[in-house]
Amino acid sequence: xxxxxxxxxxxxxxxxxxxxxAILVLLQISLLFIWIYRAALYYSIxxxxxxxxxxxxxxxxxxxxxxxxxxxxxxxxxxxxVLGSLLxxxxxxxxxxxxxxxxxxxxxxxxxxxxxxxxxxLNLLKEENPENFHHFNFGIAVSGYPVYGNTDxxxxxxxxxxxxxxxxxxxxxxxxxxLEYYIIQTGGTMWNQILEILKQKVREGVEVxxxxxxxxxxxxxxxxxxxxLNQLGIETYRFNRMRPALLIKMNNRDHRKLCIIDxxxxxxxGVNIADEYINKIHPYGYWRDSAxxxxxxxxxxxxxxxxxxxSFLRRxxxxxxxxxxxxxxxxxHQPGCWFQPFSDTPTDEVDAGLNVHLNLVSSARKYVxxxxxxxxxxxxxxxxxxxxxxxxxxxxxxxPHMPDKQIVFQITRSNYRKLIEAGVxxxxxxxxxxxxxxxxxxxxxCLIGTINTDYRSYYLQFEDGVLMRSxxxxxTMRLSFxxxxxxxxxxxxxxxxxxxxxxxxxxxxxxxVAPLF
Numbered sequence: 001x002x003x004x005x006x007x008x009x010x011x012x013x014x015x016x017x018x019x020x021x022a023i024l025v026l027l028q029i030s031l032l033f034i035w036i037y038r039a040a041l042y043y044s045i046x047x048x049x050x051x052x053x054x055x056x057x058x059x060x061x062x063x064x065x066x067x068x069x070x071x072x073x074x075x076x077x078x079x080x081x082v083l084g085s086l087l088x089x090x091x092x093x094x095x096x097x098x099x100x101x102x103x104x105x106x107x108x109x110x111x112x113x114x115x116x117x118x119x120x121x122l123n124l125l126k127e128e129n130p131e132n133f134h135h136f137n138f139g140i141a142v143s144g145y146p147v148y149g150n151t152d153x154x155x156x157x158x159x160x161x162x163x164x165x166x167x168x169x170x171x172x173x174x175x176x177x178x179l180e181y182y183i184i185q186t187g188g189t190m191w192n193q194i195l196e197i198l199k200q201k202v203r204e205g206v207e208v209x210x211x212x213x214x215x216x217x218x219x220x221x222x223x224x225x226x227x228x229l230n231q232l233g234i235e236t237y238r239f240n241r242m243r244p245a246l247l248i249k250m251n252n253r254d255h256r257k258l259c260i261i262d263x264x265x266x267x268x269x270g271v272n273i274a275d276e277y278i279n280k281i282h283p284y285g286y287w288r289d290s291a292x293x294x295x296x297x298x299x300x301x302x303x304x305x306x307x308x309x310x311s312f313l314r315r316x317x318x319x320x321x322x323x324x325x326x327x328x329x330x331x332x333h334q335p336g337c338w339f340q341p342f343s344d345t346p347t348d349e350v351d352a353g354l355n356v357h358l359n360l361v362s363s364a365r366k367y368v369x370x371x372x373x374x375x376x377x378x379x380x381x382x383x384x385x386x387x388x389x390x391x392x393x394x395x396x397x398x399x400p401h402m403p404d405k406q407i408v409f410q411i412t413r414s415n416y417r418k419l420i421e422a423g424v425x426x427x428x429x430x431x432x433x434x435x436x437x438x439x440x441x442x443x444x445x446c447l448i449g450t451i452n453t454d455y456r457s458y459y460l461q462f463e464d465g466v467l468m469r470s471x472x473x474x475x476t477m478r479l480s481f482x483x484x485x486x487x488x489x490x491x492x493x494x495x496x497x498x499x500x501x502x503x504x505x506x507x508x509x510x511x512x513v514a515p516l517f
Contacts, residue, residue: 053081056088066378069455069515076513100240100252104462105347107312114304114326117146124149125338132445132469135359136340139467142350145305145342149333151296153466153473155448157480159277162269162291163190169265169293170197176207176325178260178306182216182253182450185274186225194273202233210236211309213254218242220274237313239462252346255450255461257291258306264329266294266302266341268464269448270373270435277435285402285432288484290371292448292466292473294339296331301341305464308343337470344451344463353451354458356467357439358384364441367394369481371436375399375412376454376514382418389423398481398488400435401428408454411514414507417496427488434484440477445469448477455515 057074077084117140125147126133136147156162170177177198185191198208210229217238222228229236239254259267269291271277276287294302307322344353361368361384368388375397377385389395397419403409416426440446449465451457468474499507 049081049085052085053077056085060088066380066515068379072513072515103312103315104308104345107316108308108343108345110311110316110320111304111308111322112144114322115144115146115301118148121147121149128336129338129444129469132338135356135363135445135467135469136338138355138359139340139342139352142348142355143342143344143352145301145340147338147340148296148298148301149338150330151294151298151337151339152331152334153295153337153339153468153470154293155473155476155480156269156291156293158279159271159287159289159291160279162267162271162289163193163278165293166259166267167193167197169259169261169267170194170201172265173201173206173261175262175327176209176260177201178209178258178303178310179273180211180254180256180258180306180309181273182213182255182257183220183272183274184210184212184217185272186221188275189280190275190278191273198234199232208234209306209310210234211239211254211306211313212236214238214241215253216255216272237310239309239313251460253456253461254309255457256305256309256343256464257450258302258464260299260303260306262329263299263303263325263327264295266299267291268302268341268450268466270437270450282432284400284404287433287435288429288431289435290438290448290480292468294341294466296329296339298339298341298466299329300326302464302466305341305343309462334470337472338468339470340467342465342467344457344465346460346462351458353463353465354378354381356447356465357381357451357453360439360441360445360447361385361388361395363445364388364393364395366442367396367478368439368441369478370395370397370453371434371438371481371484372397372453373400373404373433373435373437374408374452374454375415376408376452376511377415378455378458378515381453382415385419385424386422389419395424396427396481397424398427398429398434398436398484400433401430401489402432404433407510410503410507411510414504414511416491417493420491420493420496426491427485428491429484429488431487438477438481440474440481443474443478444471446474446477 056077060070060073060077063070073088077088125136139145140147154165156165202208226236226238240252257268257270257272270289271291275281276283277289279287303325307325311320342352344351358380385395399412400409420426437450437452438446438448446468447465449463451463451465457463
């Protein structure tokens with residue numbers, strides 16, 4: 001009986017959409033490599049690939065890219081000249097397909113006029129908190145997203161604390177509900193509760209719109225589920241549909257997690273719509289996550305962020321009027337509290353998420369605490385963390401002890417030694433998986449959103465975050481981080497040194513090529 005169950009499970013896995021997709025893509029890569037290699041042998045041009053590899057390596061050295069990214073490519077090109085040269089020509093420079101890049105840029109530009117900075121608010125920020133002004137000024141200059149006062153915020157330190165607040169806010173919707181999520185798991189407790197409310201709201205005449213990432217939902221919902229939702233009156237679009245083809249654009253994913261209600265209330269954070277995020281199931285032990293609810297003027301930034309992606313997927317032409325979604329719901333301004341929702345996209349000339357992280361780390365004077373599921377750092381971030389620690393700032397990082405991706409976990413651990421040597425304190429959350437994406441510094445500045453400390457978030461994915469200057473919220477986040485230390489283990493230099501040499505070599509190789517993925 002057990003044998004039959006295991007065989008059925010194995011057949012289900014082998015015939016699943018994701019496995020079939022992976023097999024087809026790997027088959028294309030294999031056939032392409034074999035064809036090129038055979039052609040090279042037939043025409044006796046293998047030595048030409050060695051020459052090409054050396055030329056490409058020199059080209060990479062002289063490009064303006066992250067140093068670790070360049071080292072990874074040079075290693076691959078010189079170690080495997082034929083395959084490395086081919087992949088380089090396809091992928092170098094974190095290429096984004098023209099249609100995807102052009103379409104998202106045009107969609108965002110159509111909404112640019114709605115992103116207007118209130119000069120009175122900006123002047124008040126300079127007056128109240130001049131020491132923090134540079135953080136927000138960077139976001140205005142790079143992403144174009146304004147900074148807002150007249151906003152309140154609530155922090156949720158778990159998915160199960162976040163869900164009741166989300167459901168309550170959805171029930172209050174009068175005009176529209178926007179949802180943009182990387183993962184939506186159909187059939188689970190979390191989605192079923194949300195879906196029932198959405199259907200009721202459609203019957204009440206509320207506009208409901210959903211955007212979800214096709215890769216994130218690929219194994220979590222039926223194929224063409226957007227058609228089911230559209231039939232229910234919920235306007236739904238899949239971002240960047242998965243195809244069984246060797247296409248570079250498959251690397252660019254919509255990793256955002258946004259819920260906006262009537263331009264009055266907005267949610268974001270690490271929590272997707274699936275049962276592990278609210279600890280109904282435990283695939284990796286206890287799922288430690290967080291979210292934030294903002295209410296007031298700053299929700300406008302989140303609304304426009306969603307409408308930009310929605311406009312691209314809907315393929316709206318110029319002239320569509322989205323101003324009807326931008327109605328102010330002002331709350332009383334709290335002195336010293338400022339909020340800046342912002343978007344980070346692969347089309348940015350400056351990497352917004354990475355630079356916001358760098359700003360928070362380098363500006364911290366007393367402490368900076370970082371929650372992250374993945375510690376796959378580039379050279380700039382490593383240098384900033386080490387310099388802050390050597391300057392006397394209390395730098396602490398919490399990562400998972402139970403990983404969801406074993407290779408990424410080994411790369412994460414490969415960064416420990418260098419950071420600990422500089423004085424950074426690193427903890428692993430023992431009960432399970434730490435999925436939070438938070439930074440808090442000096443009981444004043446804090447960041448919550450979807451941006452991981454890894455290459456994919458910094459360079460390849462569509463992300464969102466809310467940069468906040470709020471002493472009350474920052475203190476709450478600091479206390480939550482410190483409370484998590486009770487269930488975490490601090491990693492020591494001795495433990496790093498005791499790691500088996502073979503494991504250290506494996507981690508070093510994985511860390512070397514990590515920027516390519």
